[in-house]
Structure formats: C-alpha cells, structure tokens
Amino acid sequence: MPNLDPATSVNRPSNAMAPPSPLPLSRGARGTAQGAAELCFHCGAAIPAGILIVERGAEGTLSFCCHGCQGAYLLINNAGLADFYRRREWSDPGTAIQPSQGAYHDAYLSRFVYSSANGSAIDIIIDGIRCASCVWLNEKILGRLPGVLEVRVNYATGRARVLFDADALTPAAIFSRIAEIGYLPRPYTSSAAKEGARLEQRDLLYRFGTAFFLTMQLMAYSFALYAGYFQGIDLQMKGYLQLFSLLVTTPVVFYCGWPFLTGAWRGILNRAPNMELLIAIGALSSFAYSVYACFTGGEVYFETAAMIVTLILAGRLLENSAKRRAAGGVERLLGLCTGQARRFQGGTLETVDPAELRSGDEILVGPGERFLVDGRIVEGSTDVDESAATGEALPILKNAGDSVIAGSSNLTGAVRVVCEREAAESFIARVARLVEEAQSRRAPIQGVADRVSAFFVPAVLSLALITFAMQYLSGAAFGASLMSALAVVVIACPCALGLATPTAMLAGTGAAALGGVIFKGGDILERLSRVNLAVFDKTGTVTCGRPELIEVRAAQGIHDRELLSLAASVESGSLHPIGIAIREHALANGIPHTVGNEVKAVAGGGVTGKIAGQLVAVGSDRFLRESGVCGVPDQIDAPVGGLIVCIAQAGKYCGTVILKDRMRDDAPELVSYFTRAGIPTLLLSGDRQESARQAAAGIGIGAGIGGLSPAQKASRIDLLRQEGAIVLMVGDGINDAPALSAADVGCAVAGGTDIAIDTSDLVLVKPDLERLAFAHRTARRTMSVVRQNLVWAFLYNVIGIPLAMTGRLTPIYAAAAMALSSLCVVGNSLRLLGARRG
C-alpha cells in the first residue's frame, strides 16, 4: 500500500517555511505515466500516476515515487551500499512515517546527548526498522558520517546508540541523515518505568541462568543416585552425593525461586491462593522432605524442586521478552506531539519546544506538519486530516476561527494558530491520560491456574494434616508422621500441575506468532478464548481507511474516460487523499492523463489547473459554482458517507465522481466467523451515526453506534463490561487507544498507529482480519489443551495421594511417575505448535 497521508512521505522538498498563506502542494516531476503501476525502487510502494522520477543506475533505469526516495537511493548508492536493495526482506512496501518536515534542531536534541568514555553519545529510536538489512544500512550510513565513532543498532528494540565527536558533528546531522534514507529517528528518553522493566528482565535472566547451571550439576548427582538405587551404592558415597545435591539445590530454591516465594507469600497475605503458592509449596515441600531424608538416610527429591523452578523461570523469561517488545505505549503517543514549534516573536519566528508554548502564543504550522497543541486558526485556511482524533477518513476544511486538535496533520496550507491549551493539556495528552487510567483500572482476571490453586492448595494441606494426625495418633513417631505428611504434599504438588498452564500458553503463543498474531502474554490467550462480545472500530479496521472512487457520472456528451482523464491530470501531483484516489482509479483502468499546468489547490474547495490551455476545476459542487461554472446540478445525491467531486472544463460542468471509504474484503468473513462462534458483534465509530449504521449493516455486524469520542468509546466498553460482557475490541487509531486498553482484550490491526499497537494485547502482524479468527481458534485450542493437562495432572494425584497417605508409594516409583506426568504435559502442550492457519 502506498503511503497516502501526505505527512508520511519521507523528506519531500520542504516548503514548510513559506509565509502563512494557502499554498499549492509541492509538485513532483513533470512527465506522464501510463500503463501498469510501477513500484518505487526504494520504498516498494506503487508510484502514483503522473509522477515519474527516474534514475539511471547499475541495474538499469530505476523509477521512484518521490524525490525523497530518489534522494535516499542516491545517498545509499553513492555510499556503495546499494547491496541493501538486494538483501532486504520487506514484506510490506512503504517507508516509515515522517510526522514533521521541520528540520532537526540541535537546541532540542542536544539535551539527549550524554558524554561517555569515548566521546558524546546519543540514543535514538529508529522507526521503520523491519529487517536485518535495515540495521545494516543504518549502521553503515551513519558510520560513514565524518565524526561518528561507533554505531550500534539493536535489532530487537530498534534502538541505536551513536558515539560521536561533538566537535565534528552535531546530533541534528545524525538525525537528518537517518531521515534522508527513509527512517524516522526520535530521541530515546529513558524513564524509571523503562529502566525498571529492563532491570527486571536482566534479573530474570540472572535467576534463570543460575538455576539452569545448578540444575545441570544437580542432574549429574541425581543420575548417580538413581544408578545407586538399582545397583547398590556405598552408603558413605550416597551421603556425599546427597550433600552435594543439597548444596546446589539450595540456591535454586531460595535465590532463583525467590520471585515465587514472595508471590506465594503475597497470596497468603491476600488470602487468595495463587499459582505461585502452588509452585512454592511444591518446591519447598520436596526440598524440606529431601533435606530431612538426606540426614536420616532416605531417598531425596532435590531434582523435583530444582526442575520446577527452572522450567517456570524459562517460561517467565520468554513471556517477559514478548511483552517488552512493544512496551512504552503512552510515551509513544506523547511523541506525536514532540518536535519543534515555530512561535511568532514580534515579527520573527523562533523555534521552541511545544512544552514552552503558553495559551495565547501564536505559532506557524506549515503544510505537511502536525498540530502540536490544541488551538484556533487566526490566519489562513487549510485542509486538516483529523483521522487521529475522530477516525474520519476525509480531510476537513479549517478556516480562520476554526479550532484544530493536537495530533492532526495539516495538509494543504500554512496557517497561523493561536494556542488555546498548553501541550500538557492537549487532546493527545488527554488521550494518554485516558489510556493510563484504563490500564490501571483493568484488574487481571483470575486465570485457570489461579482458580485451580484456590481450591487445590487448601485441599492438599488439609490432606497432609489428616495424614499427619492419623499416623501420629496411631502411634508413629513425630518425625515419621511429619515425613508422611510431607510426602503427600510432594506427590500432590507435582511439576505436572505447575507446568500444565505455562507450557500450553507458551506453545499457543508460539503457534500464533508463526501465524502472524502476537499475543502479549499467555493470559491474553485465556481471556480471548472466553470473549463473548466483539467490538469493532470502523475507519481503518473494517474499512480501508481511505477513500476510493466508486462511481463516475459524466455529463451529457462526455465519456467517462475523458472525465477521469481530466480529473487525474489536474490532480496529478496531489497528495490529498481525493487526488490520490482519482489517480489510482485512472491508473487501474488504464486511462492516460497528462500533467496540468498552473495547478492551484484551494483549501476545502478543490484544485484548478490548465490542460491544453483550458482551465479545469475539480472540487466540491459549491466550489465549482463559486468559480462561476455553469450547469452544475442543484441536487447531487450520493450514498451515505460518500463524497461528491465535480469536474468542470473551461467553465462548463463535465460530470461528477463519487468517492467512498471501502469495506475491507475480509471483514464480512470475520463477522460471520464470530457469529458462527456465537459471539455477538458491535461497531463503534467516531464517524457520523448514519455511516456507522450503514457500515455495520454492510458487513453483518449487529449494531453500529457513531459519533463517539475516544473517551465515550472507552466508557461504552466499560459499561458493556459492567453488564458482564467479556469484550474484545478491534481498532487501529489513536482514537481507539483508550477503548483498546479498557476492553478485556484489545486487538490492533497492523498498519494502525503505534499507540494502538502498544495499548493492545494482541497484534495482527498484517492488516488481514482473517488472522483474528485464527487467533481466536488458537486461543480456544490452547485452553482445551490446558484443561487436558490439568485433568492428567489430577488423575496422577488421584492415584498418587492415597498411596502416599497410606505410606505405600516407594520413592523411586514416585520419582518416575513425577517425571512421566511432566513429560506427558509438556508433550501435550507441544501439540499446539502443529496448529496452522486455516
């Protein structure tokens, strides 16, 4: 999909510093384009019709979609890195999003520079890194900047650390260079939360690594003891081996297993027996039993205690790294409004940080830039893309006196804006607060494992108590009775029960990841499997999020193709969604067109240009009438949500085309999947009520509610949850973020905004709704495997506990049964990896 938002193009020739007046868009190259869509050599997106930028390279003639891509190619090629194009593995075309055309300013960036041992250093997040070649390209391109000492790009986090000589190079030069090759750099700010998450991951790695090494040592001793059990062993030797086993197991249980022990203690304090309590009791009881046996000459079970801790730690480690991969949601949202604002100071402009803007300050916002604060236009007029705030796909005309929302982008003209709120109070900041609130309010639902523990732990403990009482009262010694009681606990809390849920969740998330669905944690699988209401956003989720031409109505005596050719010629260089839609339609139907001269864009009205000496106007019916065109029909009817674009040539009306946001092809399929699964569906949209209702009816969704603000969407979901629904929310935009975090399960569609992806629980790697059905099937399958595992573990208990209570279970059979049941559980879980899409 080509980049359609004008603000998303990479380093187009900047006209942002122009005076505040409606400006025509910067035009691409002159020339004509005909025939099939060509793909841009640099970014792989389809080249918009009418734009032809070619470059002769070693590979022959190369075409580009914009000067930015051509510039990037030249830069890469001249650096001798053209290899990049051969080795990259991109599944989606297009380059990273460029929110601001404004240059990078050292005054702002220098505060992120810190000094290290070898010079100055700066940490940069590079958006748009999607394969190993991107890492390679960035490292090489930056490495060749004079003054750069060392560049290291972390593939997993997309973060670069650049060491440079502050005398020879400025941070702005580094940022500009990254932007020039089509990536989006932004300074990385470390926060307490991020630092905490990093330390936690490292701590987990320490504990797991330690547990792994010690358990390996322990296994050697255990095998010697097994052999000794069958072949006979010198008693003194056995004692030594057991002592060594004790030595290596102690740190595993008390250092590596510390997170479980504290978690279990919290469970006791809250009077809510949890999964961790089960693990802690299992590990501690077998450890205590073994320590006792070690000094009284019995058989030891140290490996049980060590193994359960190690395996559960491994699961935690994997889950944690999946969660961390897309962390930091709220900061990314606020990042939309970072950058530089240009403030009027007397007669001149000064560049300031948005945080310094006060209510009443006047700023200049050029075409292609984002509004950084909420404000009101005082001079000029422009088309504004408010899709970030409202989900409305089509731009809206804003004149002097109209208010603008932070985070929306300015498309056509430079405007002078008076700030009405400080940056900390802007729309984006308010959405960020909503997201934070919703996240903190969401209580984790009690998982299967916790529910099992809730009744299992008290049951086992009372059985152990009964055993102890029976043995002691029937005349056994205190120590022996205690041992029998401990044996019951050891048998009853086997690895199998502790492993039943984590291993299945791990295999389930792994299978989902192979199919292009990322679950941010195992508990999400469980929640998704229990969802009983699916809520969809409209724009960008069930629709494509951009207008497409659906109908052509040429006036009497004019051919449809002729009409489209005229319209496409005038719109040949336009970055406006309507212009792009018209060109794409012309291209798809093989309609040739030329490039108009003297093209002028009028904000909110349309475009005029000269073709073969005649003035052609393309725009709304009102715009045409005001331009003195005769013959424009008084009443043009269009479908709900459709947009009317009229075309006139030399003052005469030629016809109308209708544009509309199209449904995704796979949306009805997904809705019918949920209907078959017995899950009702609902559509919530920021768009008008009527178009929401129509969209819902069009794809078979039960009901559609329109006109909702981001906060209303979230509160609507809260309301549904209070009524007992377990809600799945599917969305893509900034305006969906609070709703995504308020829902039980939030699902972001790829290609959506960063914030939506960050606040959601599962992410579809490609904008392919069928994957959501796959995710739901995987979740249900995983939960059925969990239940099978639990049944198996219980079966083992049903046989094992009575034997242990009566003291008939010999240690070696107990050990063998424990190993066998664990193997069965892990094997059963691994079956999930065989699940494929379809």
Place this chain on the structure above:
Amino acid sequence: MDSSLILLMVLSLFLGCGCWLFFMWAVQKGEFSDIEGPKHRMLDDDEGPDRKDKKC
C-alpha cells in the same frame, strides 16, 4: 576411590562455577540484549569503514 570421586565432584563444581560466572559477566555486559542482530551482522562480508579508509 571415594576421595578421588569427591575430588572430581568438587572440580566439576568449580568448573560449573566458572561457567556461571562467565554467564553472569555476559549478562552484565549486555550480550543478551540483542540476540537477533548478531546472526545477521556476522554475514556482512564487506569491510568496515576503517579498512576502507586505508584502501583509499
């Protein structure tokens, strides 16, 4: 025989300890912070910027 076995066991413990310390050092140094990148970086056959300078 027992004493030699015990000696071996103690030795193996020391060996394990060595490995463990090496692992801790690696975590500390951040060797595990990017486990995806190096496998690709390894295949870069072109020379680094320093060597290129020498050639020119």
